[in-house]
Amino acid sequence: MTLPNDPTTRTVRVPGTEAIATATRSSRTPVWKKLLRDPQAVITISLLVIIVLLGLLTPFLTSHGPNQTDLNAINAPVGTPGFLLGADESGRDIFARLLHSINTAVIAALLGTSVALVVGVLGGLVGGYFGRITQSATEWIFSLIMTFPGVLLLIILMPVTRGDYRPTMLIFGVLLAPGIYRIVRNLVLGVKNELYVDAARVSGLGNLRILGRHVLFVVRGPIIIAAAFLAGTSIGVQSGLAFLGVGSIEIPSFGAMIASGFRNLYIAPTQFLWPSLLLGVITASLVLLGNSLRDAFEGAKPKAARIGAAPSTERTAGADEAVDARNLVEIRNLAIAYPQASGGIAEVVRGVDLKINRGEVVGLVGESGSGKSQTAFATLGVLPNEAIITSGSIVFDGQELVGLSEARMRTLRGREIAYIPQEPMSNLDPSYRVGVQLVEGVRSSSSMSKAEAKDLVLSLLARVGIADPQRTFDSYPHEISGGMAQRALIAGAVASRPKLLIADEPTTALDVTVQAEILDLLRDLQAELDMAVLLVTHNFGVVADVCDRIAVMQNGSIVEAGTTLEIFDHPQHPYTQMLLGSILEEESVRADAPPAAVEGDTK
Amino acid sequence: MTLYILRRLLTGLVLALLVTFITFLLLGSSFEAAAYTILGPSATPQSVADLMNARGWDRPLVVQYFEWLLHAVQGDFGVSVYTSLPVAPSVIQRLLVTLSLIVPALLITAVLSTLLGVWAASRGGAADRTAQVISLVGYIVPGLLLAIGLVVIFSVQLKWLPATGFTPLTDDPLAWVRSITIPVIVLVVGGVANLAAQVRGRMIDELRRDYVRTLRTRGVSTSSIVIRHALRNAGSPALTVLSLEFISMFGSSLIIENVFALPGYGSFAFNASLQGDIPVIMAITAFGVLLVFVVNLITDLANGWLNPKARVQ
Numbered sequence: 001m002t003l004p005n006d007p008t009t010r011t012v013r014v015p016g017t018e019a020i021a022t023a024t025r026s027s028r029t030p031v032w033k034k035l036l037r038d039p040q041a042v043i044t045i046s047l048l049v050i051i052v053l054l055g056l057l058t059p060f061l062t063s064h065g066p067n068q069t070d071l072n073a074i075n076a077p078v079g080t081p082g083f084l085l086g087a088d089e090s091g092r093d094i095f096a097r098l099l100h101s102i103n104t105a106v107i108a109a110l111l112g113t114s115v116a117l118v119v120g121v122l123g124g125l126v127g128g129y130f131g132r133i134t135q136s137a138t139e140w141i142f143s144l145i146m147t148f149p150g151v152l153l154l155i156i157l158m159p160v161t162r163g164d165y166r167p168t169m170l171i172f173g174v175l176l177a178p179g180i181y182r183i184v185r186n187l188v189l190g191v192k193n194e195l196y197v198d199a200a201r202v203s204g205l206g207n208l209r210i211l212g213r214h215v216l217f218v219v220r221g222p223i224i225i226a227a228a229f230l231a232g233t234s235i236g237v238q239s240g241l242a243f244l245g246v247g248s249i250e251i252p253s254f255g256a257m258i259a260s261g262f263r264n265l266y267i268a269p270t271q272f273l274w275p276s277l278l279l280g281v282i283t284a285s286l287v288l289l290g291n292s293l294r295d296a297f298e299g300a301k302p303k304a305a306r307i308g309a310a311p312s313t314e315r316t317a318g319a320d321e322a323v324d325a326r327n328l329v330e331i332r333n334l335a336i337a338y339p340q341a342s343g344g345i346a347e348v349v350r351g352v353d354l355k356i357n358r359g360e361v362v363g364l365v366g367e368s369g370s371g372k373s374q375t376a377f378a379t380l381g382v383l384p385n386e387a388i389i390t391s392g393s394i395v396f397d398g399q400e401l402v403g404l405s406e407a408r409m410r411t412l413r414g415r416e417i418a419y420i421p422q423e424p425m426s427n428l429d430p431s432y433r434v435g436v437q438l439v440e441g442v443r444s445s446s447s448m449s450k451a452e453a454k455d456l457v458l459s460l461l462a463r464v465g466i467a468d469p470q471r472t473f474d475s476y477p478h479e480i481s482g483g484m485a486q487r488a489l490i491a492g493a494v495a496s497r498p499k500l501l502i503a504d505e506p507t508t509a510l511d512v513t514v515q516a517e518i519l520d521l522l523r524d525l526q527a528e529l530d531m532a533v534l535l536v537t538h539n540f541g542v543v544a545d546v547c548d549r550i551a552v553m554q555n556g557s558i559v560e561a562g563t564t565l566e567i568f569d570h571p572q573h574p575y576t577q578m579l580l581g582s583i584l585e586e587e588s589v590r591a592d593a594p595p596a597a598v599e600g601d602t603k
Numbered sequence: 604m605t606l607y608i609l610r611r612l613l614t615g616l617v618l619a620l621l622v623t624f625i626t627f628l629l630l631g632s633s634f635e636a637a638a639y640t641i642l643g644p645s646a647t648p649q650s651v652a653d654l655m656n657a658r659g660w661d662r663p664l665v666v667q668y669f670e671w672l673l674h675a676v677q678g679d680f681g682v683s684v685y686t687s688l689p690v691a692p693s694v695i696q697r698l699l700v701t702l703s704l705i706v707p708a709l710l711i712t713a714v715l716s717t718l719l720g721v722w723a724a725s726r727g728g729a730a731d732r733t734a735q736v737i738s739l740v741g742y743i744v745p746g747l748l749l750a751i752g753l754v755v756i757f758s759v760q761l762k763w764l765p766a767t768g769f770t771p772l773t774d775d776p777l778a779w780v781r782s783i784t785i786p787v788i789v790l791v792v793g794g795v796a797n798l799a800a801q802v803r804g805r806m807i808d809e810l811r812r813d814y815v816r817t818l819r820t821r822g823v824s825t826s827s828i829v830i831r832h833a834l835r836n837a838g839s840p841a842l843t844v845l846s847l848e849f850i851s852m853f854g855s856s857l858i859i860e861n862v863f864a865l866p867g868y869g870s871f872a873f874n875a876s877l878q879g880d881i882p883v884i885m886a887i888t889a890f891g892v893l894l895v896f897v898v899n900l901i902t903d904l905a906n907g908w909l910n911p912k913a914r915v916q
Contacts, residue, residue: 144618147895151854156626156884158876159633236745240858243747244873262751276748284743304807305727307825382816414822426813431835431911441821476911492821
């Protein structure tokens with residue numbers, strides 16, 4: 001049946017370069033070992049092997065031919081001597097016909113799948129590896145094949161195929177090819193950009209050998225997965241067509257048997273049952289096997305999770321000590337962990353203590369992966385769902401944030417704590433005009449009318465240094481520059497005059513010339529609104545400019561904290577000294593380069 | 604946007620020409636067989652040659668194709684070789700029967716898949732597992748078997764719904780609903796299995812994006828983030844899947860119609876092919892391509908509306 005699993009029309013989930021990476025990585029644990037551990041794979045493979053074996057052993061299992069009729073046995077019930085499963089309307093042995101139908105199905109699957117694989121893989125290699133013109137030509141051809149309803153074409157071409165299922169399946173294979181083509185082409189495009197192909201090219205290997213060695217190796221996982229689905233689809237379509245009556249009545253197949261059973265439904269319902277059952281088991285096994293193969297080759301996909309679910313917390317003592325009222329934020333003994341694939345959890349932040357006074361600018365400095373962004377997200381209450389706050393407390397303005405409900409947290413976030421992200425473009429919703437997004441934010445955290453919110457946003461856009469606020473307001477994110485987008489995000493963040501602004505690497509993704517302007521803007525706004533600012537950065541140059549105090553993070557812990565002057569004049573910790581050293585060397589060359597992780601691994 | 608639509612129109616036009624041309628070429632070998640069928644048992648090589656000559660079938664295929672095309676663009680698809688009736692009206696009538704199955708099925712599929720996919724992706728946990736099981740079950744049950752199973756239960760056993768036959772919507776809306784209920788359910792089960800999984804996947808990806816976090820930090824409500832923002836962004840790729848789903852349903856319905864003896868496109872195409880009725884086959888192909896073309900155009904327009912970037916490309 002063509003229904004759900006018809007890859008002529010189904011978009012195949014296309015793995016990107018990450019999938020390439022996982023495919024390569026997972027090849028260390030042999031795939032067959034993973035499959036053997038997966039009961040679904042073991043059961044489906046066993047069923048399929050048994051069924052195929054039954055088909056192969058047909059001559060030994062029955063003496064009846066598939067079209068051999070016995071007038072005495074018309075509609076014979078199950079268990080009639082010599083007719084194990086009974087006989088059909090023409091007195092043909094159902095058991096014998098089932099066995100022969102298996103062989104028809106297997107041949108149909110082999111033909112359809114192999115044509116699809118050959119055409120798709122070749123098309124994908126050509127379309128992905130060679131130049132732009134070849135690429136768009138193949139793309140065009142395959143999308144053309146994909147948009148045509150395959151079953152209709154197969155019916156129309158009956159005069160050409162004479163209804164024989166073999167040429168029909170060959171044509172159907174071509175119709176299935178676009179799915180494979182897409183997978184292969186995208187993988188080739190990905191692999192092409194990987195260094196090892198370049199390296200191979202430099203070392204003088206020919207184009208064909210590059211394709212053969214590297215691409216086909218990487219591509220084999222997705223192809224094996226797709227083959228399972230293709231086989232199921234081919235069998236389904238062959239049965240469907242045979243059910244319609246396409247093809248010779250001499251060819252035993254599930255479709256023809258189902259059609260005959262369906263005609264006889266009122267007289268002998270079991271005749272319909274046997275072929276249906278077997279066809280159902282085969283196609284279901286192939287789909288389930290495909291799913292198991294996907295898991296084995298590609299690993300777990302990202303899981304769905306409730307948005308805004310407060311991270312699981314396991315609070316510990318030490319959090320309830322008296323809090324100093326002068327501090328706007330007081331983080332104590334904070335630890336954040338993530339569950340691992342192996343079952344345990346890995347702590348990415350541990351024992352972090354951090355205080356921010358009202359109106360104070362604190363720099364949180366460290367390399368990527370040091371846990372500084374995690375600390376910031378925990379304060380904002382926007383940690384990913386799988387994160388667990390294993391211990392500690394975050395007190396904001398006298399209120400404990402750890403374990404606070406999403407609803408309470410949300411009102412705090414909009415009004416009192418604001419956030420400026422690192423990468424301005426990905427932090428704007430591409431589908432809405434900039435102004436609309438900012439107005440929505442403003443109205444979520446206030447009781448302003450649409451018109452009031454719009455006026456406020458326009459004046460804020462002017463305040464953050466955008467020359468033509470109305471134009472930016474009416475632009476889509478892809479129509480404005482990164483610097484402009486960051487200014488718009490800053491405008492959105494300070495709209496509610498927050499008490500605390502958390503800026504996560506606010507200048508890293510910007511051009512060097514724009515970086516200084518954005519820092520100036522932040523400094524001005526901080527003074528104007530008297531906000532406290534937590535500036536998360538890897539760049540000591542940025543910190544020196546604006547921060548009152550600095551905390552240095554490494555491997556999830558704060559290794560040193562103090563006033564900016566203290567840290568710059570007398571860095572105590574070797575890691576701080578290293579970071580400072582690296583900016584002095586690199587500042588003139590690469591102002592935005594992350595400090596090299598030379599001594600970072602002093603675990 | 605205009606340029607974008609023009610380009611898509613042009614692509615569609617080329618598709619239509621190419622598919623009809625290739626079909627015509629492939630059918631070329633069966634003109635003689637058609638002549639034999641028409642003449643019946645009394646056919647002799649001479650009478651067949653005369654008939655082919657009289658009908659112009661012995662001319663070069665390319666010439667014949669362009670003649671067909673010239674008439675087709677004026678809406679003249681010729682007459683059936685067997686019945687001598689004009690082809691176009693009967694093709695349209697059969698197409699409408701099939702469309703009256705697919706269109707409701709597609710709408711229901713779109714609504715159910717969106718609900719299920721969004722629910723699964725934004726709730727996670729048990730909701731997500733439920734949605735995945737629903738998808739899997741819909742996926743592994745062959746539509747043909749589901750169709751027959753439902754007929755056995757609801758038409759044969761319970762006698763709630765007619766087992767076969769079709770009433771046009773314009774004749775009796777209620778009878779129409781009853782006549783399409785089971786085929787539509789079958790199409791929807793298969794459609795939801797595929798589309799809900801796609802919506803779920805897109806939504807999970809979308810909800811992990813940076814802009815979602817930024818919106819959250821501004822105090823924007825979860826429902827607005829899920830529906831206004833994430834769903835809208837997931838909508839554009841999901842729409843492409845929906846258009847492919849339409850084509851997939853079209854293919855499925857050709858087979859399923861047969862279970863219910865519906866006078867749709869499938870049985871029509873089957874009979875025409877069996878008889879080698881070339882004008883009818885060509886009209887069926889042309890209308891099939893036209894349908895695909897219209898669906899793709901609607902998808903492109905909707906994509907342009909959903910996705911501001913598509914408008915400028």
